[in-house]
Amino acid sequence: MFAIEVGQELRDSLARAGIPALFSNFVLLPLSQPGKILSDSPSLGWAQLIRASCLSVHGSLATAVKIAAAMEALAAGLDILDEIEDSDHSPFVLSAGLPQALNASTALIFLSQRIVSELREIGVDPTLVVDCFFTLARLGLNATHGQHKDLSTDARSGISLDAALQITSEKSGSLAACACRLGARLGTAEPEILQLYEQFGQHYGTMVQLSNDLHDAQNDVQKTDLARAKPTLPVLFYVRQLGSGTMQELTTKDVINSGALHFAWTIFEMQRKRCLSILDELDERDQMTAHIRSIIGQSRNQEHTVDE
Amino acid sequence: MNPKGYGGIEVWRLFFGSVLSGSRFCRKDLLHSAERREESRSLLKWEGAQVELQNIEAAVRRLFSDSEFRSTAIANPEAAFAAMDLRSDEQEALSKLCARLAIGEEVGASPMGIWF
Numbered sequence: 001m002f003a004i005e006v007g008q009e010l011r012d013s014l015a016r017a018g019i020p021a022l023f024s025n026f027v028l029l030p031l032s033q034p035g036k037i038l039s040d041s042p043s044l045g046w047a048q049l050i051r052a053s054c055l056s057v058h059g060s061l062a063t064a065v066k067i068a069a070a071m072e073a074l075a076a077g078l079d080i081l082d083e084i085e086d087s088d089h090s091p092f093v094l095s096a097g098l099p100q101a102l103n104a105s106t107a108l109i110f111l112s113q114r115i116v117s118e119l120r121e122i123g124v125d126p127t128l129v130v131d132c133f134f135t136l137a138r139l140g141l142n143a144t145h146g147q148h149k150d151l152s153t154d155a156r157s158g159i160s161l162d163a164a165l166q167i168t169s170e171k172s173g174s175l176a177a178c179a180c181r182l183g184a185r186l187g188t189a190e191p192e193i194l195q196l197y198e199q200f201g202q203h204y205g206t207m208v209q210l211s212n213d214l215h216d217a218q219n220d221v222q223k224t225d226l227a228r229a230k231p232t233l234p235v236l237f238y239v240r241q242l243g244s245g246t247m248q249e250l251t252t253k254d255v256i257n258s259g260a261l262h263f264a265w266t267i268f269e270m271q272r273k274r275c276l277s278i279l280d281e282l283d284e285r286d287q288m289t290a291h292i293r294s295i296i297g298q299s300r301n302q303e304h305t306v307d308e
Numbered sequence: 309m310n311p312k313g314y315g316g317i318e319v320w321r322l323f324f325g326s327v328l329s330g331s332r333f334c335r336k337d338l339l340h341s342a343e344r345r346e347e348s349r350s351l352l353k354w355e356g357a358q359v360e361l362q363n364i365e366a367a368v369r370r371l372f373s374d375s376e377f378r379s380t381a382i383a384n385p386e387a388a389f390a391a392m393d394l395r396s397d398e399q400e401a402l403s404k405l406c407a408r409l410a411i412g413e414e415v416g417a418s419p420m421g422i423w424f
Contacts, residue, residue: 161361162360162361233361237368240365258372262368262371262372262405262409263365265405266368266401267401269401270397270398273397273401
């Protein structure tokens with residue numbers, strides 16, 4: 001239900017902006033890909049993080065729908081850029097072509113700003129609106145910094161494991177931190193509470209990215225992690241075994257046999273524990289974290305074995 | 309900042325603090341100091357820029373290169389990892405990994421995310 005409302009908000013905002021249906025449909029196409037908010041079966045995502053954080057602080061769900069729409073639009077815009085930057089397989093980029101895909105990304109980022117700015121028109125406190133803009137800008141910039149470091153180094157460069165985890169945390173943790181803080185801000189302005197929600201999101205986003213990295217290290221057909229020697233934890237773990245200057249081809253089989261997936265899984269597990277410990281801290285501060293805990297539970301259920 | 313530096317300062321404070329106050333070391337002081345050191349390492353690891361993954365890397369590499377160690381770790385992870393300089397959260401995660409290895413379960417993941 002929440003996902004449907006968020007999808008409707010995305011469509012309505014474009015309509016209110018006077019954008020013709022043809023372009024609106026094109027701009028929203030990336031959000032209709034499998035698992036995205038406008039698809040038939042939306043997966044764990046930004047909207048759910050915002051909704052859960054908002055419910056934890058007894059915030060307004062009507063406002064959360066709009067904030068979630070803004071976050072989905074921003075993330076979809078950045079996702080297109082990421083696929084292009086990483087040269088990953090992207091049905092949208094393939095079908096639209098590079099110039100149009102880049103333009104759709106630009107439109108989604110502006111759509112995100114428009115949705116937040118429209119909050120004033122439904123009577124939302126202007127201070128809250130400014131806070132939302134600042135949070136999106138601050139943590140969005142952090143994400144692009146992480147992405148910059150991710151693109152400008154590779155696993156053969158001698159980068160440390162700690163630095164690689166820091167990149168993961170910045171480029172992915174920052175956006176989840178943004179979603180959690182935005183959701184919580186709808187019910188509280190208490191700095192320490194907001195900081196805890198942000199920290200939770202940072203670790204949750206890092207955990208999810210590690211899950212993606214584990215998957216991508218085993219999927220060298222659609223993902224370029226191994227071919228590009230991306231500085232993800234599983235790839236880096238294997239490269240460090242070979243020696244950082246190695247030019248040896250990286251294969252999925254060797255990565256698996258090296259223990260790289262087990263190493264990354266261990267860090268994943270530590271991030272998950274840290275998430276739970278932050279939720280405990282929030283509980284001690286009278287926050288209702290049941291909805292967020294259910295997201296962690298769902299995340300755990302999505303773990304699979306290599307053989308699957 | 310170097311978390312080990314924090315540890316050094318803590319030992320210095322504990323030693324000279326107790327000398328100056330005329331008290332002797334006691335188990336409670338040492339435990340308290342260890343807890344605080346653990347806490348400061350955790351904070352630095354998770355909420356600051358500096359993190360340390362080398363210890364976990366070493367443990368996992370040994371699990372995959374030393375079959376005897378692997379068997380010991382699966383049977384008794386606490387004992388196997390005791391000699392390594394691991395924090396409690398690191399040890400706990402590695403013990404869970406050993407539990408998976410014990411039942412022959414590989415690790416992996418479906419993509420959870422919808423981002424990068």
